Amino acid sequence: MQVSGTDPDVAALARKLDGLPLALATSGAYLEEANISVGAHLRLYESSWEQLQQDDLVVDTYENRTLYSTWQISLDRIQQQNELSVNLLGLWCYFSNQDLWYELLRAGYTERLPWLHTLVEDLPTFVKAMRLLCNYGLVETDTLLASNTESGGYRIHHCVHSWTIHVLNKQWDDSLAKFAVSAVGEHVPSRNTKEPWITQRRLVQHAERCLQFLSKVDAGDPFVAENLHGIANLLSDQDKKTGAEEVYKRALRGKEEAWGPKHMLTLDTVNNVGNLYADQGKVEDAEKMYLRALRGKEEAWGPKHTSTLRTINNLGILYTDQGKTEEAEEMYLRALRGYREAWGEKHTSTLDTLNNLAVLYSYQGKIEEAEKMYLRALRGYEEARGPKHTSTLDTVQNLGILCTDAGRTEEARAMLDRAVNGYQHAEGNHKTKIRSCQVRLAALNDRDVPRLGE
Template structure:
């Protein structure tokens, strides 16, 4: 995700020069480590540097180094940026929307490692726990490019450390002047006193200025409110960490009290944010849990204009940033909280843990875009911070999400926990339980644990036969899964029996031209080809091709896959002309529908080349 920032006019000339000298004078890769307390302006400094020296770099990337999950999500964003701006990047030609994050990260690193690609800058934000994560795993291996690491920790053992210190009075007044929309602040003694009390910290300075502009009070009045807020925060129950936190904590408390007066929904959204990751919160995410949630959440997510108005209140007080929208986004834009503000929502604003809200967050986190939120919610479950009774479906969905990203260990734990919960709630033979059993079977098959997969598929099949009958689509899906498993095990006779049963059942239940029926036809064609029964394979592929073409169109991936299979069968039969004609048709269609560098297009090219080689051409 690319970062966006509220524009505040201040320049740390000394630090900017130090960063530039560190990176430009490096022999090989230059690494600058911006170190300082939360709210000191490290991220803003990195953004200012990137803007000032953008001409020195071919590409600038932002990476969220808070965790492995957030880093991988950043690499997904990098891949999209590279493909858009460098369409000829061959290292990313095989990346599709279905690619796992590990594959995407490897491909992006390969692109960054290229010996002719040396002028990139990567900014690694939020690397605050060096003991938990190794920064090297997030970086390309090649000894070139430039890296800025942003951290609150003083124990980062890589690169040149640059301490980001508090602003002087002049720069502090610049921020107050810009954010309060009062140019007279530069020469106002009350503004100077406020800047002094806020200790040169950009985050509270910006929030104070936003408050003054929004409410329309003087610097003197804000200073009085600020001191009163600090007195309240010194109550033991609030547990303020240290005197160093006085400025950000007091300004946050003041802003929240005012926000609550303006919009109760905005205040409740801020409290809810503690149970999600601080980055990329958006409307559709909250809608996932609104149906069974409290009334205020349904009001919050009723429509996009209302939601934006609620968020705008938080933005007006400098608490929320708008994430840069993605070119291909179909959801609404996302919003982010400064990491220090998020820490305040967790430890101060939500002093008491609310199990029901944690459960609500868990129910929302079931999509790929939600991976960072899903990781936080899964930690709630593992640490016993949320009651997962009645939430088996959410854990089941989380399991699928993690499995799709190759996180098989956690996915299995989620499936097992969901299975035990659903067995308790609905019984071992309920269809909801059997759906989780089938999901576990798919996971074990992906892991190569084929015996475990067979046990799950057999249990699902027997349960579905008992609950729904032998010809129900769910039953037939379990039959088909067993066929695929037997084929992988080399038990081809058993596989044929399963495929035949699935085909007959689908024809009866859904009709001869339904996609599920045609999938069973195609599976039989693959099996017959493996058995060397090429005439039978040809008949199956012809039927699948005609059915898919009629139902889905000639450009659909399933149609083209059947056409490719039929062409390969013709080639194996020595029918060179037919094989060549179909391979060319598949290749040209994929070039048009996908792109020339797409993996499926490249496979078509390779199949056509094999046909020419077999002919001695």
């Protein structure tokens, strides 16, 4: 509607809103969408303010009271038009305020929430509910975060998000919290997925929001426990180790309660807690977890099951880091035999173990054996993952280091140059690897180490 600058109600509304930009913007969107007079909107605001004063809410500042009253008017109007939009806004408090998108919500368990099942049944229904919230100025589009396979997201101002937490959700809603955990946990991409970091980056803020209310969620629910495992994997991959440890421990307690200490899903979490401890340098704790997982897996599935072999390979890595070379070699050879039998020479798990064994032989000074293993791993990675994959580049770097130690300068330069060029164009942060290669190249060329970016 057209608003006259001389309308006395306009000045009165601006005074009521105390000139707050966010409140003025929301009121402007409301006037445009609802097509009512400023005077009518002013009366609605005053009524909403009085109701807020009567509600049993602790609203800390005059500014927040002003904003809450303004948003409540819009919410009342939205409720008359689309109940899904109101429910969606209430759900948002269990997610981050940034980048909420269709495929994320569709990944969650909606069986206990019929309205949510309706909301995510198809993309047009979801977009319609979001568009109404956008029209009233409560939500904004975030289309820059769209990918080739998933739609763009939506965001709300952190003040609006705070309102959804403290006003729209005055009472804890266990079903919505569990849904949020399921949506995030189910949408965590497999580490073997092509370019998993794209989805990981979008998910991590929602995982951190789940972490904030973790203590209130019943991890004894089997589905919750398994989804927490996925969230912990995500946090660990994104180098959020402290948060990952907290979530892993809660997932482990939940799985032990739901399925028992020897269930395969429980042992998967035990193994991953071992991985986390190993990354943190807690080698004794890591070894305890790995050995517990190994005993359980051998008992449940036998010594040649691929899940058993993964834990055996992890023990080999841990023993290598500890300098226990004989124990490490025993683990690697056992894992290698198992992977070859289960999946063949060219499977990536076989190649990973080959590369690990080559690293060990290199440490032991077994240059010829190490080189044979590296070359076999490199050929396999190039065929399976391509010449520019980080696994391929890691092996190229390892070969460059081996050639350097063997005094084969030209071969070392070629390998290290290839690794640097590859890492510089690869997705993710590879500054440490680039720097390591550059230091070795500088030593080979007898010159100063370049600064990163040169």
